[in-house]
């Protein structure tokens with residue numbers, strides 16, 4: 001590969017952030033080339049729970065200040081895209097649930113009080129009962145309270161598939177990334193030995209951003225990784241549930257999402273406090289035991305004797321920040337032609353694209369007439385990670 005290429009925007013990293021950005025820029029008429037060394041969506045994106053948060057859970061810690069946070073607008077923007085009339089046409093992407101639920105399992109009301117003290121929250125939640133309850137909680141033994149949040153849950157593999165379709169020809173699988181400097185200025189990247197010049201270069205490689213910055217001899221922006229130890233359970237008796245189950249603290253005790261397996265069974269993917277520091281410290285067997293205990297307490301009517309269990313360790317990659325809890329916004333840093341960022345949430349990919357687009361507009365970057373790209377080796381697209389586990 002010795003011939004060189006030119007593109008308006010070169011994107012490194014094809015998770016949801018890079019793919020969403022790529023599709024948005026193509027809609028605006030920019031030529032793009034997106035490089036990934038692995039599988040599209042195969043990093044954090046497919047291992048996320050697919051919840052399109054509107055920020056409601058931050059009200060549990062009192063950190064939601066109102067509609068000023070970018071996250072508050074995300075469910076609307078995603079809904080429009082899913083309906084085919086938003087900033088991207090995501091029609092065909094599978095919606096797993098039109099709502100996420102907040103579930104208080106009975107006796108604990110303290111954190112609900114602070115939750116409902118927030119005006120921003122009161123307008124966005126409504127209690128559900130009886131046949132409106134999520135199927136897995138429709139049992140005479142169920143005692144808690146359930147509130148419907150105006151948030152959605154997506155099937156991430158189908159989202160990645162659709163975003164890849166919107167990518168056009170500019171997808172390249174490549175391993176080695178080096179800087180391309182001309183007259184002391186970064187003008188592009190050398191990708192598996194081939195020079196790619198671009199007006200702007202965007203690093204959206206998730207946990208890979210730190211190594212890429214290293215390869216470019218840059219120390220900033222600093223990245224942090226926050227580890228999780230998630231639990232996956234598959235059983236013929238599981239019915240769909242999409243809910244944050246409240247504990248005593250400011251974080252959900254457990255967050256459950258449900259994902260369809262190829263054989264027709266449901267797979268529950270368990271995060272929340274269970275998967276945070278305490279869970280990270282446990283080995284796989286102890287983590288499964290902890291999850292079994294939680295489910296036995298919370299949903300004792302579900303027979304899990306035939307269930308299969310697995311765990312997954314995965315890091316959230318984000319800009320380094322203080323421990324101060326705050327609602328997320330996407331993060332973007334700029335140095336000359338180079339832009340580096342993390343969406344910090346799958347849901348915030350539109351906010352991330354806004355920030356890049358804003359920087360292009362501010363700098364007067366216009367689409368240039370360029371030669372069409374040649375045939376390139378394309379990265380594969382992720383499938384559901386849970387299929388390979390059992």
Ligand code: FAD
Nearest residue numbers: 013015016017037038043044045048049051206208346347
């Ligand atoms: P990634 O999806 O990690 O993609 C990075 C891509 O870059 C990969 O394809 C990788 O192959 C590629 N890459 C890496 N290094 C290189 C390199 N050197 N060269 C070329 N390519 C490279 N967010 C939500 O909004 N809702 C949720 O419910 C939710 N649940 C989550 C649950 C878990 C367990 C975790 C870990 C995260 C969750 N998140 C959630 C956060 C969300 O998953 C991430 O914020 C988002 O997926 C990050 O997307 P990304 O594109 O930046 O990174």
